[in-house]
Amino acid sequence: MSAETGSPATAADRTPQAPAEDRFASDPAFGVHEGGKLVVRPTRGIESREDLALTYTPGVARVSSAIAAEPELARRFTWASRVVAVVSDGTAVLGLGDIGPAAALPVMEGKACLFSEFAGLSAVPVVLSTTDVDRIVETVAAIAPSFGGINLEDISAPRCFEIEDRLRERLDVPVMHDDQHGTAIVVLAALRNAARVTGRTLADLRVVVAGAGAAGIACTRILLGAGVGDICVADSRGVLHPGREDLTPVKRWVAENTNRAGYAGTMTGALKGADVYLGLSGGSVPEAAIASMAPGCIVFSLANPTPEVDPEMAARYAAVVATGRSDLPNQINNVLAFPGVFRGAIDAGATAITEEMKLAAAEAIAGVVGDDLAPGYVVPSPLDRRVATAVAEAVAATARAQGITR
Numbered sequence: 040m041s042a043e044t045g046s047p048a049t050a051a052d053r054t055p056q057a058p059a060e061d062r063f064a065s066d067p068a069f070g071v072h073e074g075g076k077l078v079v080r081p082t083r084g085i086e087s088r089e090d091l092a093l094t095y096t097p098g099v100a101r102v103s104s105a106i107a108a109e110p111e112l113a114r115r116f117t118w119a120s121r122v123v124a125v126v127s128d129g130t131a132v133l134g135l136g137d138i139g140p141a142a143a144l145p146v147m148e149g150k151a152c153l154f155s156e157f158a159g160l161s162a163v164p165v166v167l168s169t170t171d172v173d174r175i176v177e178t179v180a181a182i183a184p185s186f187g188g189i190n191l192e193d194i195s196a197p198r199c200f201e202i203e204d205r206l207r208e209r210l211d212v213p214v215m216h217d218d219q220h221g222t223a224i225v226v227l228a229a230l231r232n233a234a235r236v237t238g239r240t241l242a243d244l245r246v247v248v249a250g251a252g253a254a255g256i257a258c259t260r261i262l263l264g265a266g267v268g269d270i271c272v273a274d275s276r277g278v279l280h281p282g283r284e285d286l287t288p289v290k291r292w293v294a295e296n297t298n299r300a301g302y303a304g305t306m307t308g309a310l311k312g313a314d315v316y317l318g319l320s321g322g323s324v325p326e327a328a329i330a331s332m333a334p335g336c337i338v339f340s341l342a343n344p345t346p347e348v349d350p351e352m353a354a355r356y357a358a359v360v361a362t363g364r365s366d367l368p369n370q371i372n373n374v375l376a377f378p379g380v381f382r383g384a385i386d387a388g389a390t391a392i393t394e395e396m397k398l399a400a401a402e403a404i405a406g407v408v409g410d411d412l413a414p415g416y417v418v419p420s421p422l423d424r425r426v427a428t429a430v431a432e433a434v435a436a437t438a439r440a441q442g443i444t445r
Contacts, residue, residue, distance in 0.1 A: 076148045077164070111445065113184075114388070123162040123188040123381055125150045126179055128170050130195040131218065131253070134321075134343050140166035143193055150192060150217075157427045158378035160385065162190070172198050176205045183210050188381050191216040196253040197287050213384040213392045219257035221373035224380070224397050225418065226258050226317065226339065227265055228404035229371055232417035233337045233359040239314065241267050245333075247313045248272045249306050249347065250320030251279060251290055258317060259293055261401070264394055270297040271313070273306035275320075315339070318347035329356050341371050359414050368415040375404050375421055379430025387435035388445035396437045403433035 063069035085091050092098050106112045114120040129143035130136075147164030154162035165182070167175055179189060179202075189212060191203055203216045215221070234241055244267050248255050251274040259272050272279045272293050279286065279294040280303045286294055302309055307328040310316060314333050318324070318340040324347050329338065338357040340346035346362045353360045361369035380400050384392055407419045407426050419426050438444050 120187040124186040127192045132193040158382040188213040221376040222254040223257040223261040224376040227401035229418040231405040246315040372421040379427040383431035383434025387438040389438035399433040399437040403429040
């Protein structure tokens, strides 16, 4: 069976009759979501006794017995190897924050639609009515045999770090928290090309990261792994440095592996002479701080719907400007990464998603831009159908080269 986007007729059949006066009727967004965006359909019909006997009993018993004797056969004779679980507890949903599992479900359904549309993978939304780390880990581990990959989504920091780490240790299928690594992959891809536009290399760059949540930490890690010259990370209390006594273990690691000059001031102060601003925190940045950056600087201001740095203002100082908005050039959108990453990992039979696979994904995304590279085009459109294929091929090849495939 497969989880798919339902046809309008099917959705109408599943939708309760609307009241005479419906306050949502005039908003097209509600029309798209009414009745949900997914259905589950069999891949084969049942039109005869023989069909019934093969699809269910007694034929299915032969298949189940074979899998019991050789568990790896489940990858061939069930849907598990081609289906991703999209799991959330609803604590960090989009820009809405902690809105709970029921309100998170439309977002997870949307994520499943993106898996289908861009990677040809089925996906099942799973929202959990608990925020307890132990219960989330145990629940996801318990349902994991039904799936070929686990996409963690919209789980707040710092719990998301422990949840992902523990599930990666326990499970032999790809596990990725997309808010961390999907963002990081696309940011690295865009930064590779932005550096080329400005005549720099990654090693030349001094980057200031505003935000030390899930995305900020993951971006810092992947940029370090890619060879960025120097990174300075700031949270709401200022720049992370080893002298601070209020750091979580994750922030302590960041403080010990970044900020080579040991700067202990504010984020805006750190921007003086910096090559790159990477905004992942919300709020706003004064014009004077952007004006103080290096000539030909790069500004990635990714808060949605309102970027931390006004794009028009940023363009007065920066050679390249990127945002998270679909109505502006250079949109940093996770859909460029996660469909292809999971498709490639699953195609290769990978048992994990490694740092090398993420780096390969970023390079593949950057490569799609090719010779069309320009200040207003450092990252492909989220609707560019070439991206998922390029990412999947790069990720699968890296997994095989690392020897982590089944």
